[in-house]
Amino acid sequence: MVQKSQSHEMGMHTEQLAGRTQQRFFTPEEAENYVYPGAYDVDFNKRTELDVGKLDTKDINLRIRELMSLGYGTIVVKNPGAKHAIGVGILNRLQLYFEGSLGYFGCGLIDGPNIRVSGRVGWSCAENMMAGTVIIEKNAGSTFGAAIRGGDLVCKGDVGARAGIDQKGGTIIIGGRAGAFCGFMMQRGRMVILGDAGKNLGDSMYDGTIYVGGKIAGLGVDAVPGEMTDLDCQWLERKLKQYGLETPNGVKNMQKIVAGKQLWNYDNLEPTEKKIVL
């Protein structure tokens, strides 16, 4: 204790590693009504349009924030011009429409907004998304929905490689074809690919479920076929209907891929806890 106070007096401090990253736990009711500190109270009926043809990324994002602070709950962004990192870090309820295409890292780090993109998105769309919906009307680049934790991420066209890499929750739906290594190191959540899937599907996945409507070029390490249940079919029908999508052969004929869990060579202990045990 003396040592601690001395170190504090010297301007130093020590951090006790709890062995886990920060976590907050909510009851379902709290989670439903949770708003971030400083979130804006917006009205979905208050609508505005924003032409960003001549703005750069930072100004576009600041302008969206400014409009939210003025209570606008529906924002239509015109001429995004495939610029990078647009619509990121929105921790708010919001209806956001992009008329055009986004570049890399569009809609990343979001929690709550409902976003629709009329064009295409580049690499890493909706990376680390926590909640809300993102709907892409055309195609998407690689690492679509990397490390998403929640919400629904939908691309109605084709996507590139490594969609859902490190997926930790939520749902990714791909209306067309998907590239190689989709679901690589997937940990939780569901991915639905209505078209063909590239090679190494679900490589090294820990958990989670992948459904494929088309052909699979090849499964990755420790990804194995699972058995489609009635619950799977019901969930798929409901989700696809929600976004106006369908699979030509019916959901019952989709393939289900899960983790074989043969590569699980770790336990539940965090490194600091391991030290105590050892």
Add this chain to the structure above:
Amino acid sequence: MCGIAGLIHRGKDGDIGTEMTSMLQSLKHRGPDSTGFALYGRPKDDELIMRFKVAEQEDMRKGFRIHDQVKERKSEVDRRLDELGAKILDEEIATEYAYRYRLEYGGDRRKLADYIEDIEGAEILSLGLGLELIKDLGDAARVAGQYKIPGFNGTHAIGHTRMATESDVDIRSAHPYWAYPFADVSVVHNGQLTNYWNGRRELERRGHRFMSNCDSELIAVYLADKMEQGAALEDAMRDSIEQLDGVFTYLVATADSLGMAKDTMAAKPMVLYESDDFIGLASEEVAIRSVFPHEIDTFDPYEGEVRVWKS
């Protein structure tokens, strides 16, 4: 990181100089060290365009006798061309160390290239009927202004903005690479080749020359070697997917074609726009948007994909 871009007009010419400058300037953030253009104009019979340099930009700042040496080297180039029977129809001084010659020459092009490059500091950037390869330090706007690229009319082009990672920041290591000794073949690349030295040694044993230590040059020489053995461009590119190791996306251009290849991991980006009269490719869509501001449909080519388009 590097940025690459390519375009091809089908059945007509366009201001590919302005278009490629605009595309590469949009990719400046992917690599500001150097910028290069391979522009394809309409070839004229019996006329060769030779772009060459006799010093590096860096040399001009610190060399004590460099200005005299540049003059001496250029004179030696002229003398050797004359000795080989090449007639200089026209010459342009692009910078104080880089030149563009229009030649009348019907002899062995490899012999000509070897003889010129034997001069200290001299490097042929391109030798072809339609190809003009321009590269220098700085971003696209700077290089384009320096070499008067806007307004260059032609059918197709590839270009590169370089983030130097594995070799020096100099013109020698800048892209595109001319696929010596093939006239009109050039390559730009984004990625890293992990079997570069093995591949280089093998090709050197077969008589090919490397001018830099940049792994990307291996692709140009590899394709040249394959084509020298009679392979078609697309077949050579398909072989490269199997035989080049690492992560890469590259573009290759010939007198009348533009091709792209992506490694089997799809680790490096490429966005493609295809219409009836124009093909545009780039590391980022924002580059294609710079020449097509209106709404267009684009997509990513897949892993292991090879495509070739004719002008």
